[in-house]
Amino acid sequence: MNVRSQISMVFHLDKCIGCHTCSIACKNIWTDRKGAEYMWWNNVETKPGTGYPTQWEDQDKYSGGWEVKDGKLRLKSTGKGRVVFNIFHNPHMPSMDDYYEPWTYDYQDLFNAPEGPDQPTARPVSMVTGELIQIKSGPNWDDDLGGSPVYAENDPNLKGLTPDQRQQLSAIERLVFFYFPRICNHCLNPACVASCPSGALYKRGEDGIVLLDQERCRAWRSCIAACPYKKVFFNWFAGKSEKCILCYPRIETGQAPACFHSCVGRIRYLGVLLYDADRIEEVAKSPDEQLVEAQRSVILDPHDPEVAAAARQNGISEAVIESARKSPVYQFVKMWKLALPPHIEYRTMPMLFYVPPMSPVMASQDGKTVNHTSDDLFHDIDQARVPMKFLANLFGAGHEGKVRYALRKQKAVRWYRRALTVGDVDMATAERMLREADCSTEEAEAIYRLTSLCTFSERFVIPPSHREQAIEMMKDPREHQSFAGFGFLTGPGRAM
């Protein structure tokens, strides 16, 4: 057992209202720069929809992630041998057209236009070329466009849906969408790291955050093709790749990352998971239908004294083990099995988990009446507006079992709380539902608390990172102090 700690995340999709506050918080801090205008390290997608970059989930097009070939795990886009041939031109790399060309407006026109019969307009100007452009698409161009024949109907997750289900998704008064906020998953088996010819990308040993060393990046571009979630971006001006850094300067000082901190719906949870690093390769090779369970099995119980001892032996501090015990992520992922990894079939072992959304899927229509109940209390989960198969393609590698389990438990908790507080359903039924959903009343209470009443410190359990100890090992902290800080001392210019 090789215990390591990982800062992991849960996004509760049932609570996401799609306000994009997270995206703006991130944009303002990190990507409001030349060359990074088009980047959204955090973005919120509408599902069904094509996403950002367009159809990023279609790996026949982008060749991201891993595949198992002859019993071996290999990158789909590149690899040791192929890197030699792909280095001059990466065949799987998306171009700016797959995202959008950033633009601003020529606001001076509003003031300087000569007097005339028409109102002056601020015309769009490309932020790359500085010339006037016709805007073809932009960030969140498919926002809220569930049912759209251009966007929603081209969602790669519709694979395997019956024609009836597809039609229902775009039928008037039946169409549906939900939000899917995305950041870097800080994977256990990151494809970007494994693909980087320069070794610029790395995983931090202490907390598992995946970072990109700007000084070592040589713009070979492999990471952009290799990441199946398309969360490594190319700075077209600096000639370097960039990615979400999980606001590590904030995490190291005990603050939640900006997108977490600013989340209006309070959908985001962050905490430590302890895992067994020796089993990653074996687990990443599991067959599709076992992947979710296999990844869960890598996550270790921090209450187990054996695990704690092995963690201590690996240099994990007591404070980290303690915060792993309080981790909301551990509860959602491992104890309650409510949160699921996105597209685990890419085999990167993402460490960001999603609680699949229930509303607005529950009401099912029978003729002219809307049914809320039936003899089978979980009946409408399978009759929901968002087809189970769609959610399964997103969160279960195409297999519905784990997604259905998570939805049934959520529904049972709702009925239980409704019986308690509203009282219009009887407790016996609610308790039966809990039993059938594999959930005790104590667990239901805990789920309810962490979902609805969670405080700031319950959502974000950030262990102290003790950077001072790491510095003391190298040199006098007071000497280090005068050299510390973030960023470059000289501006990161382009070439010489």
Place this chain on the structure above:
Amino acid sequence: MTNTQSYFDPLLFAVLPYVVFFTFFLVTIQRYRTRTFTYSSLSSQFLENQRHFWSLVPFHYGILVVLAGHVVAFLFPRELLLFNSRPLRLYILEVSALIFGLLTVVGLTAAVVRRIREPKIRRVTSTSDWVLFALLLFQVASGVYVAVFHPWGSSWFAASVSPYLWSLVKLNPDFSTIAAMPLAVKLHIVNAYVVIGFMPFTRLVHVLVVPNPYLWRKPQVVRWYRRPGTMAASKG
């Protein structure tokens, strides 16, 4: 040969090479130490994907093979002359060298056209890039000219240029064999020195950081703060 040429010959073939190599090593090392961030291929594939393939791929394969040919002739002149002693082998070698030379010219020309034609690419092209393109175009064009009009270069390079280059390495420059060369060959050599001297100031430094360790490193990279040594992983 005119007198002017002989007058400049010592400067161009005995002094210039030392100046450019001194510049090359001094600036590349100093730049790597102080401005590591600028070591990048500055790829523009993200801004334009199609022409990129049709220009950059032929150029790189072409130039790599042609350069390898020069290096082989420099390192193993004797063996090369022996290999070329059979005419058929010489013909095959010359023709394939010419093909890769043409590939380089075509690729480079396409790359320049792409830079001019695509507004987005033009935006990320600096003055040093334009100078570099001009120098490189002249270099490969003069190379192809020499290959066509002064054939059997694989043999005369080994017989005449290699001894000259080795004399430079031995710090005892003897350019007598070069002095008698045609103008095109001389220009090709002098321009090569200019490219080498200019290289440390351009994006061309990316050839110095080709990612060879990738081929034998473990797939995943982990850096620890608390395990000294791993944070200060060697740059490459």
